[in-house]
Structures are given as structure tokens and as C-alpha cells.
Amino acid sequence: MDCIFCKIANGEIPSKKAYEDDTVLAFYDLEPQAPVHILIIPKEHISSCAEITTENSAVVSHIFEVAAKLGKELGLEKGYRIVNNCGEHGGQTVKHLHFHLMGGRQFTWPAG
Numbered sequence: 001m002d003c004i005f006c007k008i009a010n011g012e013i014p015s016k017k018a019y020e021d022d023t024v025l026a027f028y029d030l031e032p033q034a035p036v037h038i039l040i041i042p043k044e045h046i047s048s049c050a051e052i053t054t055e056n057s058a059v060v061s062h063i064f065e066v067a068a069k070l071g072k073e074l075g076l077e078k079g080y081r082i083v084n085n086c087g088e089h090g091g092q093t094v095k096h097l098h099f100h101l102m103g104g105r106q107f108t109w110p111a112g
């Protein structure tokens with residue numbers, strides 16, 4: 001499958017890693033929108049949030065554990081934003097589930 005994040009997960013495409021274990025990879029976004037901008041992905045290919053099921057959802061809670069750990073490690077004690085863009089209207093450009101962990105500045109709401 002021609003999926004850029006699968007290739008990052010298996011090392012075919014290099015990335016600046018922030019965290020890795022058997023099921024999850026966190027790496028720095030190429031076009032950061034905040035002082036800290038990390039993408040957290042399951043190593044397993046799930047195309048979007050819309051494809052999360054009872055069978056594959058465990059990795060999502062693990063991703064949020066990793067986000068909390070990275071938030072502490074990276075000194076984001078004032079807070080951060082976790083974003084998932086799902087599908088066309090959500091603005092998803094890479095069709096492999098990923099959560100943006102962004103911090104180091106004040107964000108506004110509603111976004112976009």
C-alpha cells in the first residue's frame with residue numbers, strides 16, 4: 001500500500017522520532033504549526049478516525065497515554081491541543097490515522 005505514514009512507521013521514510021514502541025510511533029511534523037508539533041500514529045494502518053472499531057480501538061487509548069507522557073516530558077504543563085482531522089471536511093490530507101499533539105503557544109477556539 002502506498003501510504004506515507006506506513007512507510008514512516010516501518011522506517012522506509014525517515015522521521016524525527018519523539019517516541020516509539022511496538023504499536024505506536026510519534027514523530028515531529030515536517031511543517032510545524034506550533035513550537036511543539038508531533039504526530040502520533042498507530043503502526044497498524046487505520047485510514048481515519050471513521051475506521052475505528054471495537055477491534056482496533058485499544059491503540060487509540062494508548063496514543064492518548066503517549067500524548068500525556070510527551071506533554072510532561074516536553075514541558076507542556078500550560079496545556080496543549082490534540083487534533084484529529086477526519087475525512088475531507090475534517091481537512092485530513094494523509095489517510096493514515098494520526099493525532100496532532102501541538103503545544104508551546106496559546107490556541108484559539110473554535111478552530112478554523
Ligand code: AMP
Pocket residue numbers: 004013015028029030031032039084085091092093094095
Ligand atoms: P492532516 O492534514 O491532519 O492529514 O495532517 C497531515 C500532517 O502530516 C501535516 O501536518 C503534514 O505537515 C504532515 N506530514 C506530511 N508528510 C510528513 C512527513 N514525511 N513527515 C512529517 N510530517 C509529515
Ligand code: ZN
Pocket residue numbers: 003004005006007044045046095096
Ligand atoms: Zn498507512
